[in-house]
Amino acid sequence: xxxxxxxxxxxxxxxxxxxxxxxxxxxxxxxxxxxxxxxxxxxxxxxxxxxxxxxxxxxxxxxxxxxxxxxxxxx
Numbered sequence: 001x002x003x004x005x006x007x008x009x010x011x012x013x014x015x016x017x018x019x020x021x022x023x024x025x026x027x028x029x030x031x032x033x034x035x036x037x038x039x040x041x042x043x044x045x046x047x048x049x050x051x052x053x054x055x056x057x058x059x060x061x062x063x064x065x066x067x068x069x070x071x072x073x074x075x
Contacts, residue, residue: 003043010048032058 001009015024022030037043038050054062 001045003045003047006045006048007043032056 012024015021023033026034032055034053034055035051036053036055037047038052039047051062053060
């Protein structure tokens with residue numbers, strides 16, 4: 001599988017299978033569910049394990065943002 005095949009198998013293909021056209025692609029009006037990888041280039045298969053951040057419903061889930069008023073260095 002190519003990196004593009006892997007990406008489609010994790011995003012647009014399941015969205016289509018489950019009848020969710022608003023999911024699986026980055027578009028205006030779609031839900032804001034994103035997984036952001038560490039790599040800046042076309043990812044190699046191993047890069048899919050190097051996750052920088054996860055955003056679900058427009059809220060950052062990983063890494064978990066610090067609580068309000070808590071500086072990250074004080075954790």
